[in-house]
Amino acid sequence: METRELRYFLAVAEELHIGRAAQRLGMAQPPLSRAIQRLERRLGVTLLERTGRGVQLTDAGAVLRDEGRAALDAVHAAERRTRRAAPAPVTSRPAVVLVTKAGASSELLAKLLEAYAAEPDSAEVEVLLCGIGEQESMLRDGQADVALLHRPFDSGVGFDTEDLRSEGQMLLLPAGHPLSSCESLRTADVDAIADPPPARWPTAVGHYPEGPGPQVRDLTQLLQLVALGRAWTMLPESVRADLRSDVVGVPVVDAPTVTTMIAWPPQSRSRALAALVRVATAL
Amino acid sequence: METRELRYFLAVAEELHIGRAAQRLGMAQPPLSRAIQRLERRLGVTLLERTGRGVQLTDAGAVLRDEGRAALDAVHAAERRTRRAAPAPVTSRPAVVLVTKAGASSELLAKLLEAYAAEPDSAEVEVLLCGIGEQESMLRDGQADVALLHRPFDSGVGFDTEDLRSEGQMLLLPAGHPLSSCESLRTADVDAIADPPPARWPTAVGHYPEGPGPQVRDLTQLLQLVALGRAWTMLPESVRADLRSDVVGVPVVDAPTVTTMIAWPPQSRSRALAALVRVATAL
DNA sequence: AGGCGTCATACCTCTGCGGTATCGGGAGGG
């Protein structure tokens, strides 16, 4: 199975429509139809059910969508990391790319970078800030070499991880909300909030959970919506440092603990990465 | 990057000789030379240093060897698991392939299979027995869906795992060896053994550690060598059930505990696999 | 019944992959 075939199939599996998938791939529809047929013939497996309106995945097709996505990410990762390993033209090149949610763990991140830079043979670290829930896919497809994740929001499944620190959560409300004057709250109080709805953010697979409340994909959006009185949310206590004056945080004493962890792909062997992890765990 | 290019490069990276790699790939040498050059040009990275005698890997080449191996395994896994997900011609088809070291955890394995078969909607489980240290690669490249691993011999890194049980280790000696009459031993006693040397088995990356002592790759070889007085070894206590009469086991009270765990690729979502894991943890 | 939307088929072109023959350069032996 060639990566081209995999790319084609994944486009079809996502669009569930051969014509649109072809458009997305920048090619005509007939060659794509044939490519999928060839793939099915070679695998000896029917991947699609052709209906009058687009196509549906068979069970085998769903397996190939999931496994194939992981495989294609692995190929992209190999490609990106190989390119990055090329000897650079003298000037500093990032030896490690670290990704984390924009706005999360900013104090921890600053300490980590500072401590690592103080190491005798430290390399350049490029910091990539992404939206909520995007770190794991960036790690998988090689856009990054190491990530800061936050359990239970991110799973860390499929990577090597080390826990760095744990913290409680606090409820973020617009200034002036009835609960904003409390010293602390319990989850029962939070569940009882009627008026602004909770904000929703994407899960690891990229979908938004069902429910009322606005969809957000980064901290800025989130804080602005809270400030506008359109949403509430719960976040780790360390965001306190980044709060705007029109947003109030109240500790929720019995909310699940959030653990910040450092994660990297298991086959990674680079010296720079190992040193970064060692510094992180020693913080 | 196409999987063909990756396959070609990996052959060269392993042989460090383009002619031999071409032979192994069943093709002529010139097209392989060109394919590697094309790959280097497309990546914009030098992968090989051409010397008079064969080739050497550059740093970037070594990265591509490691990352590419993982990526190619992932593609093979996608292919195999998709084939296996095909609707079968009526008769029972294995829905799950389980791999474990031949001879290890045989009692646990029997209980697991029995308990799973008793489940209401259990599927066919094919059991694959492999040599020492081969389970993880079979899981990675899709020859198996789930494995029984033994920490600390196997790492389980890169997979989801659940611990099943822990046990101590015992020293295996030929009947008649001076230590064979002891009730129990300590690791210091084991380290002091002069005469037969310890057997060596492959590590996760497929190489044998340095040292004296015969190399083995399965339990039968191992027990036969012990019986012949050519080697000693330490194994989990559950092998006691499989010992031949000419091999004696003596518990080593302070040896590291061995944990049997069940492991599966993180993106697996099959119902049958989930049920198998649930049964295993409930044992 | 007719039109539309969607995937499959027919047929053509051309890229690019693999094969054979040969060149070039470095290492080792006489």
Next chain:
DNA sequence: CCCTCCCGATACCGCAGAGGTATGACGCCT
């Protein structure tokens, strides 16, 4: 010091296969 061997690179050729256009087949909705 030169000759020879070994190994990778280059030149050139033929063909499989990937993609494009035009068109067919089929189900669905009006």
